[in-house]
Amino acid sequence: MNNEQMQAEIREANMTYLMLAQNLIRQDKPEALFRLGMSEEAADMIGTLSPAQILKIASSNMLLCRFRVDDDIVWNLLTNHTASKVDNDATTKLHASILMAGRYAEAM
Numbered sequence: 001m002n003n004e005q006m007q008a009e010i011r012e013a014n015m016t017y018l019m020l021a022q023n024l025i026r027q028d029k030p031e032a033l034f035r036l037g038m039s040e041e042a043a044d045m046i047g048t049l050s051p052a053q054i055l056k057i058a059s060s061n062m063l064l065c066r067f068r069v070d071d072d073i074v075w076n077l078l079t080n081h082t083a084s085k086v087d088n089d090a091t092t093k094l095h096a097s098i099l100m101a102g103r104y105a106e107a108m
Contacts, residue, residue, distance in 0.1 A: 007061050014058035017065040021046050022054070 001009075024032035025047040033043055049057070057064070 010061060010063050011059055014060060014064045015054065018046065018049070018054045018058055022049060 021036055025043045029043060033040060
């Protein structure tokens with residue numbers, strides 16, 4: 001993948017992320033804050049962007065979204081690669097969601 005292709009992929013990811021974020025924020029702001037892991041101020045700003053503004057912001061060469069999972073415990077739960085593997089996939093995903101929700105609450 002060359003540099004031009006990578007920048008096009010970043011722009012597409014940014015556009016998709018901003019459109020999804022805006023839709024979530026407009027439909028259910030409290031849930032969007034939790035799912036997106038963003039501040040209320042950022043959500044307010046994204047919620048009011050015009051299509052032209054979204055296009056302009058998405059055209060940046062920097063990726064706007066980021067991974068919120070930054071520790072081995074949650075990654076292992078999400079990928080189900082734990083040493084003491086639980087056979088119930090729903091349980092491990094629920095556990096990961098609880099851990100991430102706790103971190104979101106701490107950040108707020």
